Amino acid sequence: MTQQIGVAVIGAGMVGRAHASAYRNAASLYDLGGPVARLVTIADVHEPFATDAARRFGYEKTETDWRRVIDDPEVHAVSVAVANNLHREITEAALQNGKHVLCEKPLAPTIADAEAMVKAAASSERVNAVGFTFRRSPAVNAIKAQVEERLGAVRHFIGNYWCDYGFDPQRPISWRYRGGRGSGVLADIGSHLADLAEFFCGETVAVHGTTMATLIKDRPRPLGVAVGHAGGVELSTERDPVENEDVCTYTSRHANGAVGTFALSRVAYGHANTLKFDLFCEGGTASFDLNRPAEFSIIDDGPARAGNGPRTVSIGPWHPYVAGGLPMDFPTVGHGQNDFFVFQARAFLDQIGGLGRLPACPDMAHGLHNLRVLDAVTRAFKEGPA
Numbered sequence: 001m002t003q004q005i006g007v008a009v010i011g012a013g014m015v016g017r018a019h020a021s022a023y024r025n026a027a028s029l030y031d032l033g034g035p036v037a038r039l040v041t042i043a044d045v046h047e048p049f050a051t052d053a054a055r056r057f058g059y060e061k062t063e064t065d066w067r068r069v070i071d072d073p074e075v076h077a078v079s080v081a082v083a084n085n086l087h088r089e090i091t092e093a094a095l096q097n098g099k100h101v102l103c104e105k106p107l108a109p110t111i112a113d114a115e116a117m118v119k120a121a122a123s124s125e126r127v128n129a130v131g132f133t134f135r136r137s138p139a140v141n142a143i144k145a146q147v148e149e150r151l152g153a154v155r156h157f158i159g160n161y162w163c164d165y166g167f168d169p170q171r172p173i174s175w176r177y178r179g180g181r182g183s184g185v186l187a188d189i190g191s192h193l194a195d196l197a198e199f200f201c202g203e204t205v206a207v208h209g210t211t212m213a214t215l216i217k218d219r220p221r222p223l224g225v226a227v228g229h230a231g232g233v234e235l236s237t238e239r240d241p242v243e244n245e246d247v248c249t250y251t252s253r254h255a256n257g258a259v260g261t262f263a264l265s266r267v268a269y270g271h272a273n274t275l276k277f278d279l280f281c282e283g284g285t286a287s288f289d290l291n292r293p294a295e296f297s298i299i300d301d302g303p304a305r306a307g308n309g310p311r312t313v314s315i316g317p318w319h320p321y322v323a324g325g326l327p328m329d330f331p332t333v334g335h336g337q338n339d340f341f342v343f344q345a346r347a348f349l350d351q352i353g354g355l356g357r358l359p360a361c362p363d364m365a366h367g368l369h370n371l372r373v374l375d376a377v378t379r380a381f382k383e384g385p386a
Contacts, residue, residue: 003035003353005100006074010066010090011081012044012053015104018338019079019131020057022345029346030324035353037345043069046225070094077127077352080104083175084187088113091364095124102129102348106191107367109179111375114368121364127351130367132195134275135359136343138335139296140196141320142313143279143286147200150300152282154201157260159193159277162268166246172222172233173240181212182378184244185266192275193262194373195362200279202255204373210381212245215267250377273337285310294334 009020023037043063044050050062063069069078070093077100080090087108094101101121107130108114121128134140147154163185165171176188198204218241224233246267252260268274275290284300287310299310316331317323321343326335347358 004038005035005349005352006040006072006076007037007078008041008043008069008072008075009053009059009079009081010043010069011079011104012042012046012049013081016042016044016049016079016081017053017056018341019081019102019345020053020059021338022341023079023349024057025342026345026349028327029342030357034346034355034357035349037349038074040075041069041072049225066090067093070097070099076100077102077348079131084109084183085175085179088117091117091128092120095120095126095128098124098126100127100348100352102131102344102361103364103367104131105195105367105370106187106374107364107371109183109187111368111371114364114371118364118368127348127361128364129348129351129361130364130370131344132192132362132366132370133337133340133344134192134196135199135362136321136340136347137288137293138315138319138321138325139288139293140199142315143288143296143298144200145320146286146298147279147281150302151279151284151286151298153256154254154258154279154281156280157197157201157254157258157277158280159197159260160263160274161189161193161276162263162265162271162274163189164267164269164271166216166266167269169216170220170235172226172235173219173242174222174226177219177242177244179244181245181381182374184212184214184242184248185246185264186212186248186374186377188266189275190248190262190264190377191370191374193264193277194377195370196277197252197254197260197262198373201258201260203369204252204260204376205255206253207373207376207380208251208253210248210250210377212378212381213247214242214244215246216242218242248377248381250380290337293336294332 027036039059041061042054042059080103218239221236222233248264278287287297294315
């Protein structure tokens with residue numbers, strides 16, 4: 001009999017909906033002998049969000065108090081997809097109540113909080129994971145295979161993550177704009193890029209030359225509740241200060257000797273969600289752009305010089321995650337960021353079921369390591385040039 005795992009998603013905002021949809025679709029992927037998610041509960045303090053997500057994605061119940069979710073014996077696993085400052089309390093309680101936990105990145109607002117979460121995970125026999133979803137990109141994994149098989153070690157990683165959700169100074173204040181240096185664009189989207197650099201280059205061993213800037217100094221208070229980065233709510237005439245950075249740049253050195261160069265922005269007009277990286281390797285170059293997620297570019301010494309140059313590779317069933325992972329799993333059909341969440345949900349459910357068919361989700365110890373990298377980036381800003 002197929003194992004059923006009762007799942008709940010705590011948080012029904014932008015990323016919470018991605019988790020909720022992913023569990024619904026995960027059962028359709030790969031070998032059908034794996035565990036199946038029973039869609040039990042969506043929780044959000046704002047009840048209309050919970051109700052909308054439950055109806056949209058087929059969950060049985062809604063809650064406005066996360067404590068009732070982790071007390072529910074029908075729930076075996078939870079995704080924690082709420083504001084960063086709530087991660088620790090919810091995750092610790094869930095693990096103590098015997099739940100498997102997949103927590104969104106960044107793992108916590110502080111290293112001390114993350115250390116406590118890792119300690120709680122170590123005391124539990126349940127699966128613990130943190131959501132670095134770009135590790136599930138077929139193109140990213142295809143590039144990793146090319147690095148290992150053809151291109152050789154990465155010498156220079158150049159990564160940019162530009163968004164424009166904070167460009168408009170009339171976008172309301174929210175938890176994303178509160179907290180000290182390092183809790184803004186660096187934690188929000190830079191955590192992904194720092195993780196991808198280590199995916200290709202190994203551990204970060206040094207950070208240099210950080211710059212940070214808060215370009216929009218204050219934002220209006222909302223009079224309603226918005227989903228994710230969206231505006232569309234009535235605004236107060238009162239404004240609160242923005243406490244963290246809109247822009248961040250830095251450089252790094254990695255365990256394999258590679259150099260990293262990073263540029264992050266949440267005020268990059270016209271770039272809704274632009275994650276890009278270039279890998280300059282011993283034997284060639286590879287590039288990825290999230291705006292074209294089902295392809296990558298590569299140049300190496302394979303073709304004769306007279307006809308050589310950068311070439312675009314369309315992702316197909318011979319690349320990771322695609323065969324059996326998409327309803328139409330043949331070349332050029334395409335896929336996107338929502339699919340990464342589905343692949344992640346499938347891997348998380350498989351881990352709970354004791355299967356090893358997919359690479360395991362990074363655990364909370366990995367999430368703690370990522371926070372230490374971000375802390376090094378922040379300290380490099382505070383300490384200034386040597």
